[in-house]
Amino acid sequence: MRYLPLIVKNCLRNRRRSLLTIASLAISLCLLGVMMALYYALFLGAPAKSQARRLVTRHKVSIVFQMPIYYRDQIRNVKGVEEVAIWQWYGGVYKDSRDQRNFFPRIGVEADKLFKVYGEYSIPEDQKKAFIQDPASCVVGKALADRFGFKVGDKILIKGDIFPFDLDLTIRGIYTSSETSDETLWFNFKYLENALRNSSRLAAGTFTMLANDPAEVPRIAREIDALFANAPTPTHTESEYAFGVSFLSFLGNIKVILMSICGAVTFTILLISANTMAMSVRERVREVGVLKTLGFQQTTILGMILGESAVIALIGGAIGLAIAELLCGVIRQGPAIVDQTKTLTLQPPVIALLLGIAMVIGMASAVVPAWNAARTNIIDALRFTD
Amino acid sequence: MSEVVIKTRKLTKEYVRDEFHVVALRDADIEIHRGEFVALMGPSGSGKSTLLHLAAAMDRPTKGEIEVLGSKLNTLSDGDIARWRNRHVGFVFQSFNLIPVLTALENVELPLKLTHLKKAERIAHATTALKLVGLGDRLGHYPRQLSGGQEQRVAIARAIVTDPDILLCDEPTGNLDSKSASEVLSLLSTLNKEHGKTIVMVTHDPHAAHYASKVRYIDKGELLTEGTMPEDWKSMSA
Numbered sequence: 001m002r003y004l005p006l007i008v009k010n011c012l013r014n015r016r017r018s019l020l021t022i023a024s025l026a027i028s029l030c031l032l033g034v035m036m037a038l039y040y041a042l043f044l045g046a047p048a049k050s051q052a053r054r055l056v057t058r059h060k061v062s063i064v065f066q067m068p069i070y071y072r073d074q075i076r077n078v079k080g081v082e083e084v085a086i087w088q089w090y091g092g093v094y095k096d097s098r099d100q101r102n103f104f105p106r107i108g109v110e111a112d113k114l115f116k117v118y119g120e121y122s123i124p125e126d127q128k129k130a131f132i133q134d135p136a137s138c139v140v141g142k143a144l145a146d147r148f149g150f151k152v153g154d155k156i157l158i159k160g161d162i163f164p165f166d167l168d169l170t171i172r173g174i175y176t177s178s179e180t181s182d183e184t185l186w187f188n189f190k191y192l193e194n195a196l197r198n199s200s201r202l203a204a205g206t207f208t209m210l211a212n213d214p215a216e217v218p219r220i221a222r223e224i225d226a227l228f229a230n231a232p233t234p235t236h237t238e239s240e241y242a243f244g245v246s247f248l249s250f251l252g253n254i255k256v257i258l259m260s261i262c263g264a265v266t267f268t269i270l271l272i273s274a275n276t277m278a279m280s281v282r283e284r285v286r287e288v289g290v291l292k293t294l295g296f297q298q299t300t301i302l303g304m305i306l307g308e309s310a311v312i313a314l315i316g317g318a319i320g321l322a323i324a325e326l327l328c329g330v331i332r333q334g335p336a337i338v339d340q341t342k343t344l345t346l347q348p349p350v351i352a353l354l355l356g357i358a359m360v361i362g363m364a365s366a367v368v369p370a371w372n373a374a375r376t377n378i379i380d381a382l383r384f385t386d
Numbered sequence: 387m388s389e390v391v392i393k394t395r396k397l398t399k400e401y402v403r404d405e406f407h408v409v410a411l412r413d414a415d416i417e418i419h420r421g422e423f424v425a426l427m428g429p430s431g432s433g434k435s436t437l438l439h440l441a442a443a444m445d446r447p448t449k450g451e452i453e454v455l456g457s458k459l460n461t462l463s464d465g466d467i468a469r470w471r472n473r474h475v476g477f478v479f480q481s482f483n484l485i486p487v488l489t490a491l492e493n494v495e496l497p498l499k500l501t502h503l504k505k506a507e508r509i510a511h512a513t514t515a516l517k518l519v520g521l522g523d524r525l526g527h528y529p530r531q532l533s534g535g536q537e538q539r540v541a542i543a544r545a546i547v548t549d550p551d552i553l554l555c556d557e558p559t560g561n562l563d564s565k566s567a568s569e570v571l572s573l574l575s576t577l578n579k580e581h582g583k584t585i586v587m588v589t590h591d592p593h594a595a596h597y598a599s600k601v602r603y604i605d606k607g608e609l610l611t612e613g614t615m616p617e618d619w620k621s622m623s624a
Contacts, residue, residue: 002499002505003499005492006488006492006496006499009487009488009492010487012487013486013487286483287483287485289483290479290483290485291496292444292468293442293444293471293477294471294472294477294496294497294500294544295468295469295471295472295473295497295500296468296500297464297465297468297469298464300500377445378439378444378445379439379444379445382479382483
């Protein structure tokens with residue numbers, strides 16, 4: 001601690017350079033922070049309380065393949081399944097598909113089961129009843145309604161692309177969700193039943209189940225898949241949380257992509273920091289000679305230079321993390337790709353890890369120039385000219 | 387006769403610079419007693435600074451022995467030498483070598499950070515040292531805010547703040563105008579006469595050497611016998 005004032009003063013020796021280094025570290029660690037927050041949320045985080053009891057069954061080969069509707073009744077009979085609802089991804093085009101802002105999920109669902117399976121949804125009772133009773137109706141999430149200015153009673157037209165017909169819907173309700181995304185348009189599955197009556201295309205895209213107990217989820221998943229293991233249409237069942245993450249696999253191996261970006265960012269920060277520290281130490285070799293003349297030992301000098309680098313890295317890291325948390329807030333407000341992004345934040349383990357990374361980068365970048373300076377002979381150090 | 391504080395026997399320092407083999411100091415024998423103010427004189431490259439560096443244990447001899455305050459410097463480890471230097475030797479450089487980001491007070495406090503003194507005690511000692519060199523009103527000034535003479539006085543305060551037995555000065559007036567040089571030399575003389583510090587000062591300025599109680603000449607790496615000076619210097623001093 002007695003060398004801390006000297007370390008701080010040395011950090012401020014060349015303010016412009018220190019500020020630029022801190023800024024570059026902050027930006028890099030901000031990027032790293034968002035990536036790691038995303039990684040944590042997707043692969044290490046726990047599902048929301050309401051999600052913990054939900055499972056999703058899809059075709060074993062791919063989500064693009066459909067399953068027979070009668071599977072619903074067999075799934076309902078599996079012990080521990082409290083409710084089952086058919087899901088059908090409609091796709092379609094709202095207004096102009098070239099404008100990304102017009103994209104939001106449009107999913108057909110059994111209206112009477114939606115609010116049982118999604119217990120976290122809140123909607124006025126009269127709106128819920130109207131949705132269930134009207135086969136050409138839909139409900140929209142509050143965030144979605146706010147985005148487009150939808151009101152109850154509004155008409156909405158979705159042009160079909162996957163399906164050979166358009167959806168002409170009436171908004172019967174606006175729901176809010178305390179834990180998961182509220183940017184989905186749910187329309188009454190009866191619309192599809194009516195439009196595809198007697199057609200082989202009338203099928204289930206997925207089944208969403210509510211289990212009695214979160215602990216039962218793995219067993220239920222195994223039992224459902226065993227049920228259809230030898231059927232022409234085998235299934236793959238997993239928790240809704242895992243299903244959401246697997247959705248991202250369409251983009252590629254997200255784990256590898258995130259880790260690669262994190263690795264590249266970390267390596268870049270290391271190079272930036274090492275370059276700065278090398279310059280900083282190089283212009284102070286004479287001072288190292290003076291300190292040694294005064295009686296400072298190699299280890300003390302080494303510690304002071306490493307400390308200086310660590311202080312700069314930690315300041316940059318802390319600022320970067322603050323900006324990363326702000327960015328997480330922006331992502332939380334944006335459209336939900338998966339539910340996990342709605343609760344995206346820098347968790348304490350991620351903060352600790354990132355500050356540790358900043359510290360290690362600071363030390364690692366300075367260790368070579370610091371070691372070289374500390375072991376330079378006094379006479380050589382005093383004669384050193386940059 | 388008072389105690390011998392610096393004693394060398396056949397002290398030799400050789401080094402290789404690029405492809406050249408240089409003998410900076412050859413078989414130097416010298417004894418310096420406690421309380422003496424010795425000026426080491428000689429032309430540039432004669433080896434006087436080398437002798438000073440060896441006496442401060444800033445460098446190790448190639449051959450020969452050097453004993454300072456009873457410690458055989460050849461036998462000490464690097465860590466022991468650093469501690470010994472902090473406790474027993476104050477060093478004043480020609481170019482002051484103050485740390486630019488530290489104030490005068492912080493510069494002088496620096497060697498005390500290696501002691502067990504608490505912050506308040508360190509500040510008190512550093513303030514006393516700065517007052518002793520006449521800079522009690524410049525405690526918070528940075529080196530860039532001081533004149534050359536003032537900077538050198540801060541450097542002297544830094545050298546004496548640990549109350550070392552020996553003060554080694556490498557051309558302390560080399561970068562100063564004549565007025566500042568006289569002030570610095572008077573200060574060194576006071577430290578020698580009133581505070582009993584043993585001072586070894588390297589200089590090639592005959593005026594500076596007049597402040598010393600003894601002058602020894604070095605020429606081409608060889609320490610001349612006491613009382614003699616190089617032939618070509620005789621005409622200069624005459």
